[in-house]
Amino acid sequence: MxxxxxxxxxxxxxxxxxxxxxxxxxxxxxxxxxxxxxxxxxxxxxxxxxxxxxxxxxxxxxxxxxxxxWCPLKQSAGERYEILPPIDPNPEAGAAIRSSFFENWEHHWAHTAEIVPMVSIFLFINFIKEADRKKLWENRGMQEWFLPYIFLSMYEIEPPHSATGRKTRPHWVRCRFDARVRTFGDLWIRPQGDWGFIRSEYRVPPRGGVPGPTHLIDTDPVTPDPDFLARVRPYANSFERDKMKSNFPVEIA
Structure with missing residues (x-):
C-alpha cells in the first residue's frame, strides 16, 4: 500500500x-x-x-x-461481495425502493460517476438485473442510498476503452466497504452510515488479466453520502438513457 x-x-x-x-x-x-x-x-x-x-x-x-x-484489501485479486436472496424479505418495502430507484436512476448514476468516473452503463444494467434476480430490494433494513455503493463494490472496473476515457481514468478501480462490512448483510444491521467505503486504483497488468496486490497504486477513503439523492444533479447522456430504456422499458418511459 x-x-x-x-x-x-x-x-x-x-x-x-x-x-x-x-x-x-x-x-x-x-x-x-x-x-x-x-x-x-x-x-x-x-x-x-x-x-x-x-x-x-x-x-x-x-x-x-x-x-x-481481516482486511478487504488483503483479499487477493479482489474477492467480490455477493448478493444473496433475503432470508426475511419485505416485498412491499422492496417494491417501493425499486420504484424510487428507477425514478432516481440518473441521480444514482451521477453519484456513481462522482466516485468512479467513466464507469460502464452495461455494468450498471447488469447490477440492476442481478438485484432483481436476487431480490436485493427486499432486504429488511435496505435503504435506497446504499445502492451506488453496493453496485461499485461488486465489479472489477476496467479503464475505459476509448482514448478519451483513458485520459480521464487510465487505471483499474476496485471499490470495497471497510472492515466493518464483510457481507452486504452487515449493511442492513448497522446504524445508518456506520461504515466506510474505499476506492483503490491499480495499474493495468502488462500481460492482461485482473490486477492483483502488486499492481495497487493507492487507496482513498470515500465518505458515504446518505443525502446524495437531494444533492447531485441527475445526469446521463443519450447513449446511456437509450440503453436503460431498452433494458427496462416498463420502468423508464
Whole structure:
C-alpha cells in the first residue's frame, strides 16, 4: 500500500514522507526510534514500512502480522461481495425502493460517476438485473442510498476503452466497504452510515488479466453520502438513457 493513515491527525503518509517527518527506524545510536502508529485506511489495523532503507526498491506499507485481522484489501485479486436472496424479505418495502430507484436512476448514476468516473452503463444494467434476480430490494433494513455503493463494490472496473476515457481514468478501480462490512448483510444491521467505503486504483497488468496486490497504486477513503439523492444533479447522456430504456422499458418511459 502506498499510503497509511495516522488516526490522531487524519494525515496520510507515504513511507518517504513518514521517514522525512519522524526519522528512520533507528536513531544515531542504533536504538529503535519511537514513531507514531499508522494504520490501514480500510481495516484500521497497524502497519509497518516495507523496504524503508532500500532506495532501489519500492517503499510501501504492509499490515502487521495478525492471523485474526481481516482486511478487504488483503483479499487477493479482489474477492467480490455477493448478493444473496433475503432470508426475511419485505416485498412491499422492496417494491417501493425499486420504484424510487428507477425514478432516481440518473441521480444514482451521477453519484456513481462522482466516485468512479467513466464507469460502464452495461455494468450498471447488469447490477440492476442481478438485484432483481436476487431480490436485493427486499432486504429488511435496505435503504435506497446504499445502492451506488453496493453496485461499485461488486465489479472489477476496467479503464475505459476509448482514448478519451483513458485520459480521464487510465487505471483499474476496485471499490470495497471497510472492515466493518464483510457481507452486504452487515449493511442492513448497522446504524445508518456506520461504515466506510474505499476506492483503490491499480495499474493495468502488462500481460492482461485482473490486477492483483502488486499492481495497487493507492487507496482513498470515500465518505458515504446518505443525502446524495437531494444533492447531485441527475445526469446521463443519450447513449446511456437509450440503453436503460431498452433494458427496462416498463420502468423508464
Amino acid at each position: 502506498t499510503r497509511a493513515l495516522q488516526i490522531l491527525t487524519g494525515r496520510r503518509f507515504t513511507v518517504e514522507e513518514y521517514v522525512d517527518e519522524f526519522g528512520t527506524k533507528k536513531d544515531g545510536n542504533g536504538n529503535l526510534r519511537v514513531r507514531p502508529t499508522v494504520v490501514c485506511v480500510a481495516c484500521r489495523q497497524p502497519m509497518h514500512t516495507v523496504s524503508e532503507n532500500i532506495p532501489s526498491t519500492a517503499r510501501t506499507w504492509g499490515h502487521n502480522p495478525d492471523p485474526n485481522a
